[in-house]
Amino acid sequence: xxxxxxxxxxxxxxxxxxxxxxxxxxxxxxxxxxxxxxxxxxxxxxxxxxxxxxxxxxxxxxxxxxxxxxxxxxxxxxxxxxxxxxxxxxxxxxxxxxxxxxxxxxxxxxxxxxx
Numbered sequence: 587x588x589x590x591x592x593x594x595x596x597x598x599x600x601x602x603x604x605x606x607x608x609x610x611x612x613x614x615x616x617x618x619x620x621x622x623x624x625x626x627x628x629x630x631x632x633x634x635x636x637x638x639x640x641x642x643x644x645x646x647x648x649x650x651x652x653x654x655x656x657x658x659x660x661x662x663x664x665x666x667x668x669x670x671x672x673x674x675x676x677x678x679x680x681x682x683x684x685x686x687x688x689x690x691x692x693x694x695x696x697x698x699x700x701x
């Protein structure tokens with residue numbers, strides 16, 4: 587079974603990490619969500635949406651170095667994604683920024699659905 591873009595289906599364990607991350611975001615626990623996304627991409631390094639969502643959370647926490655790292659991995663996995671241009675623009679903004687320079691932009695509204 588394949589996801590859109592030709593990616594293999596997520597394992598049950600990665601789906602569990604995704605669901606726990608989404609629940610943590612609903613409860614305003616960004617650090618918890620980040621831990622679940624990181625665990626998910628460790629289990630399945632090809633899980634592009636996990637890399638993307640972790641990047642947004644790192645940016646929300648004003649950790650632009652790690653945000654850029656995770657967004658770069660997303661773009662490596664999905665260079666032709668519909669949001670690739672926006673992701674590249676975020677990457678360009680984050681790379682030169684120190685951790686506390688930019689105000690956060692609201693992760694919850696930007697986290698994409700992985701359904």
